[in-house]
Amino acid sequence: MSGSEWIVGFHAVLAAVEREPARVEVVWVADGLAGGRARQLLDAARAAGVRYARASRRKLDEVAEGVAHNGAAARLAPAPLAQAESLLDVPGPACVVGLDSLEDGHNLGAVVRTAAAFSLGGIVVAGPHPPPLGGAAAKVAAGTLSLVRVAHVGSLGDFALAAKDAGFWVWGAEADGTPLERVELPDRLLLCLGAEAGGLRAKTRKALDGTVAIPIAAGVESLNLAVAAGIFAWAWRRRFPVAAADRRQPVDGRPDGGWGRAGDRP
Structure with missing residues (x-):
């Protein structure tokens, strides 16, 4: 077919x-x-x-x-991509990951798995071609592709403007951004990450409300995109825990499953 x-x-x-x-x-x-x-x-x-x-x-x-x-x-058969606008048409806290010009299937699969693990609102991949959801992406995602809405747009910058209209704050991951531990992540967040080779495109940067960075040791140039996405996703979900009915069984003996209470701060 x-x-x-x-x-x-x-x-x-x-x-x-x-x-x-x-x-x-x-x-x-x-x-x-x-x-x-x-x-x-x-x-x-x-x-x-x-x-x-x-x-x-x-x-x-x-x-x-x-x-x-x-x-x-x-x-x-071809995977049904979500409509990008549907990722924004949700009530309450939501975190959508925006990937600017990502073409690497391994990284995409890892971000999908992260989005599923932390019950994020979805992933929007920007670029001239639809995201590669087969092959390496499907294998690395380890069966979670069906759990995450993935959309494709031509411009992440344009999508960011639509996200703002829907009540989202738009933050970009940049090496010179505000350290993550000093940031109070908003309840409705579009987190933009750029491809490792080129980073965020100029149009996307122009649409940002702010930038955030993960502090790392001197001598290390950067984190892998998928690793960074996982850290940001954990930080956001810790601040806005999932509903008790949707929570997985605790793995560390804590009744809240390790997320903390809704009023906790990072």
Whole structure:
């Protein structure tokens, strides 16, 4: 099917079969692979009514395009991108991540996983082409693509102006920004991060209400974009905890799951 994309790796393929079976056109499992994960994937495909087949390692290598597939791949119908405006049409606290000219699938997948982990309002990717949601992005996202709304816009600067009209503050991650520990992040935030090579574009910078930085040790030039997104997301979510009904089970013995109370400050 035109526009279809391949995802690879057992976690990504299994998540697609279980969460979005209507998008899965076919599942491939490597010839001769008969371990527990292979059986689990084939059983899930059968249960969901998804077509599956055995494939040679050569065919899997071809569709993986250099990404480690571990013997599993699936062809998916094009992912339905969200309307950018819908990310802003939400009540109450919301954090949307804006990625300026990001083309690296690994980083995009990691940011998607972060957005899912912290229940962010979505991701908007700016650039001339739609974001690469298959391949490396899908594998690194580890099954969380279906949990996060991802939109595409031509200009993050223009989207930032629309976000302001919707009551969002627009902050950019910049090395010379105000240190994160000195900033009170707003309840409605569009956080803009630039591609590691070029940073934020001039039009995006012009739309910012302020800039924020993560202090790092001398001699280290910068953090990976996805790592920085994770730190900012944690800081925002700590300030605005998720509703108790949506919270995951505590992992550290604290009844609030480690987020703190709604009135707490970083």
